[in-house]
Amino acid sequence: MSLPKKDLIKGTGIPVMENDIDTDRIIPARFMKTVTFDGLGNYAFYDARFHEDGSSKGHPFDDPRYRGGSILITGRNFGCGSSREHAPQALQKYGIEAIIGESFAEIFIGNCTSIGIPCVSLNKEDVESLAQLVQENPGTEIQIDLVNKQVRTPEENFYLEINESFRKSLAEGTWDTTAALLQNKEKIEEVYRNLAYIKGFVA
Amino acid sequence: MAKNLFNKVWDMHCVGRLSSGQDQLFIGLHLIHEVTSPQAFQMLRERGLGVLHPERTFATVDHIVPTASQSRPFSDPLAEAMMQALEKNTKEFGIEFFSLDTDYQGIVHIIGPELGLTQPGMTIACGDSHTATHGAFGAIAFGIGTSQIRDVLATQTMAINRPKVRQIYIKGELQKGVFAKDIILRIMADLGVEGGLGYAYEYTGPTVSRLTMEERMTICNMSIEGGARVGYMNPDQTTFDYLQGRRYSPKGAEFDRAVQFWKDLASPPDAEYDDRFELDASSIEPMVTWGINPGHGIGVTQNMPRVADAPEHEREGIKKAYAHMNFKEGAPILGQKIDVAFIGSCTNGRISDLRDAARVVKGRKVASGVRAFVVPGSKQVARQAREEGLDRIFQEAGFEFRGAGCSMCLAMNPDKLKDDEISASSSNRNFIGRQGSPRGRTLLMSPAMVAAAAVNGRVVDVREYL
Numbered sequence: 001m002s003l004p005k006k007d008l009i010k011g012t013g014i015p016v017m018e019n020d021i022d023t024d025r026i027i028p029a030r031f032m033k034t035v036t037f038d039g040l041g042n043y044a045f046y047d048a049r050f051h052e053d054g055s056s057k058g059h060p061f062d063d064p065r066y067r068g069g070s071i072l073i074t075g076r077n078f079g080c081g082s083s084r085e086h087a088p089q090a091l092q093k094y095g096i097e098a099i100i101g102e103s104f105a106e107i108f109i110g111n112c113t114s115i116g117i118p119c120v121s122l123n124k125e126d127v128e129s130l131a132q133l134v135q136e137n138p139g140t141e142i143q144i145d146l147v148n149k150q151v152r153t154p155e156e157n158f159y160l161e162i163n164e165s166f167r168k169s170l171a172e173g174t175w176d177t178t179a180a181l182l183q184n185k186e187k188i189e190e191v192y193r194n195l196a197y198i199k200g201f202v203a
Numbered sequence: 204m205a206k207n208l209f210n211k212v213w214d215m216h217c218v219g220r221l222s223s224g225q226d227q228l229f230i231g232l233h234l235i236h237e238v239t240s241p242q243a244f245q246m247l248r249e250r251g252l253g254v255l256h257p258e259r260t261f262a263t264v265d266h267i268v269p270t271a272s273q274s275r276p277f278s279d280p281l282a283e284a285m286m287q288a289l290e291k292n293t294k295e296f297g298i299e300f301f302s303l304d305t306d307y308q309g310i311v312h313i314i315g316p317e318l319g320l321t322q323p324g325m326t327i328a329c330g331d332s333h334t335a336t337h338g339a340f341g342a343i344a345f346g347i348g349t350s351q352i353r354d355v356l357a358t359q360t361m362a363i364n365r366p367k368v369r370q371i372y373i374k375g376e377l378q379k380g381v382f383a384k385d386i387i388l389r390i391m392a393d394l395g396v397e398g399g400l401g402y403a404y405e406y407t408g409p410t411v412s413r414l415t416m417e418e419r420m421t422i423c424n425m426s427i428e429g430g431a432r433v434g435y436m437n438p439d440q441t442t443f444d445y446l447q448g449r450r451y452s453p454k455g456a457e458f459d460r461a462v463q464f465w466k467d468l469a470s471p472p473d474a475e476y477d478d479r480f481e482l483d484a485s486s487i488e489p490m491v492t493w494g495i496n497p498g499h500g501i502g503v504t505q506n507m508p509r510v511a512d513a514p515e516h517e518r519e520g521i522k523k524a525y526a527h528m529n530f531k532e533g534a535p536i537l538g539q540k541i542d543v544a545f546i547g548s549c550t551n552g553r554i555s556d557l558r559d560a561a562r563v564v565k566g567r568k569v570a571s572g573v574r575a576f577v578v579p580g581s582k583q584v585a586r587q588a589r590e591e592g593l594d595r596i597f598q599e600a601g602f603e604f605r606g607a608g609c610s611m612c613l614a615m616n617p618d619k620l621k622d623d624e625i626s627a628s629s630s631n632r633n634f635i636g637r638q639g640s641p642r643g644r645t646l647l648m649s650p651a652m653v654a655a656a657a658v659n660g661r662v663v664d665v666r667e668y669l
Contacts, residue, residue, distance in 0.1 A: 018519070018520075018523065019516075019519065019520050020396055020397070020496050020520060022496070022632075022634045024613075024632070024634040024635070024636060024637050025634065025635060025636070028636050028641070029613045029614060029615045029637075029639075030614070030615065030639070032238055032615065033267065033279070033281035033282060033285065033615060034281065034285075035241035035242070035245075035284060035285055035288045036241070036242060036245070037242055037349075047635070047636045047641040048635075052641060052642075076397060076516075077396060077397035077400070077430065080396060080397070080430065080496075081332065081427075081428075081632060081634060082331075082332050082613075082632075083239070083330060083331055083332040083334075083346035083347060083348055084238075084239065084348070085239065085242075085330075085348035085349040085350060088348075103397060103400060105397075105400070105430065106366075106400060106401070106430070106432045107332055107345075107346050107347070107348060107427070107432060110347070110348060110351065110363075111348035111349075111350065111351075114348065114350035114351060115350060124516075163364060164224055165221075165223040165224035165225045165362075165364060166223075168222075168223050168224065169223040174222070174223065176350075177221070177223075177225075177350075177354055177361070177362040178250070178252070178353060178354050178357055178358065180221055180222065180223075180362070181221075181227055181354055181357070181358040181360050181361070181362065182357065182358055184218055184219060184227060184360075185358075187218050187219055188218055188227075188229065188255070188358060188359060188360055191215075191216065191217075191218050191229045192229060192256070192359065194215075195215065195216070195229070195231060196215075196324065196461075196464050197231065197322060197324065197325060197453075197461070200453070200457050200460070201453065201457055201460035201461045201463075201464050202460065
């Protein structure tokens with residue numbers, strides 16, 4: 001399966017500067033009553049964005065200053081809680097192409113990577129300066145360079161961290177893993193046949 | 204230094220290193236449910252792929268099932284559509300499905316162990332973050348997303364990075380009225396909700412050895428709430444006794460051979476770990492969460508934190524929590540009024556949880572104005588509870604006794620909080636909106652504490668009711 005390389009992502013930012021944002025917040029469970037991922041973009045951060053009467057709470061996703069933003073900037077432990085892939089799917093369908101944060105929950109970062117959304121970490125100070133820069137100059141172009149491991153802005157560059165296997169597969173456009181896994185069918189069967197619980201625990 | 208259980212099991216299942224640098228890990232048991240699997244089956248169809256080992260995948264329905272009436276079609280057409288998709292997918296791909304028509308339907312993390320599907324030394328994956336529950340048996344179990352469900356279905360393997368291992372050593376006697384739930388809430392409070400990022404947790408020590416399998420499952424279940432995708436315990440005689448005679452457990456001579464193999468898996472005393480944390484269980488009080496993540500837990504006699512006393516990096520989070528909970532900082536949690544009492548979930552919906560709650564409820568009445576309900580974790584748990592007369596104890600007290608499912612743990616079915624109601628809940632997450640109302644508020648606690656709160660209409664110290 002041929003996929004685009006995510007080696008360099010350019011866009012403007014949307015700062016959602018909180019820690020421990022869980023996936024129930026990103027996509028409330030009631031919107032997961034569906035057998036597809038279609039249309040989830042409308043419900044990204046729904047309860048954080050809208051009052052129960054449908055009026056806006058003024059969330060950054062609805063702030064006209066950040067309209068068209070494709071890079072979410074956030075705090076620590078983003079995407080914690082439920083393993084629902086509906087969360088990154090909702091963000092992607094809303095228009096988010098990459099996430100910059102202090103740290104990410106593990107299942108979430110795996111889910112993001114498997115649909116081609118890079119999640120890159122900056123240290124706390126750098127995330128805060130980047131968020132401040134975007135808050136002061138909302139149209140600022142941000143570049144995420146996965147080859148040189150840099151987040152660049154016209155004002156300042158930051159060193160980014162990302163797990164090397166995630167970096168490589170995103171930068172090379174090989175983040176859809178099914179084909180690579182299928183290549184090793186013989187070895188899969190060999191491991192399977194040798195498992196104690198498959199062999200009836202006979203040595 | 205010797206290998207710990209985690210690394211032994213991982214190495215047995217490792218197919219090789221992918222060019223990305225990730226390991227290709229064989230998944231010995233794959234569990235699926237109606238919410239996170241339909242898109243994965245659709246991806247298989249779009250790519251013309253089949254299921255490589257359909258006999259290693261088992262399905263049930265839990266998240267969306269109504270618990271008041273479970274007759275079909277469901278009154279919610281969206282829930283009915285999800286149910287039908289799972290029926291179609293399991294039939295088309297030859298996967299065993301414990302549907303509502305069987306005696307074995309229930310929450311996926313309750314039925315796996317109950318049926319003996321969950322065994323020591325397996326790798327277990329499920330599209331649900333509470334999959335670490337199965338780690339209580341000495342399995343390496345973790346939650347995955349839908350794209351990874353596709354990979355496991357198509358290849359019985361997945362691409363994954365090997366985490367580090369932290370030993371959580373627990374010693375000391377639990378006080379009366381302090382349960383497994385309190386141990387894990389205390390670990391969350393001590394280590395924080397991101398303390399486990401990058402780690403698998405091995406819970407060990409004399410306190411863990413004395414716990415029953417159901418108590419062990421409660422602890423492993425909530426590993427993810429502390430950021431650890433995997434949590435496990437070493438298998439021992441308690442594990443083997445639990446497994447003997449279950450539907451999918453090895454039988455006869457094979458069981459004896461299995462026990463020998465399982466014993467050898469346990470981490471030896473000189474096993475190596477990347478980190479270690481020690482906890483004295485005798486210092487744990489019944490725990491209650493006051494805020495908006497499972498790390499916001501305090502002992503029931505403690506006061507809620509003051510923003511100014513918190514470390515600087517936690518202050519914004521605590522302020523946000525108070526803004527949602529509408530509680531006064533520094534106030535006691537004891538005496539806090541509740542509107543709803545919920546006993547159930549993959550954390551605390553097992554028979555021992557219902558017994559612990561029933562002991563408190565027996566001969567008492569649910570406080571006026573409180574909606575209280577018990578949702579057994581599986582049909583088997585419900586059957587056992589009825590046999591023991593627990594359903595009557597709950598009903599006589601004013602609780603509803605419902606059918607099996609996830610229910611108000613995540614409120615994908617009709618069981619929801621209204622407006623800014625406060626629930627005392629034996630579930631695992633107090634996230635904003637988690638229990639079905641965007642303004643709803645959740646206080647996590649043990650099933651016995653929920654029962655005591657239900658009969659008093661407010662948070663009380665269960666130690667006074669035992």
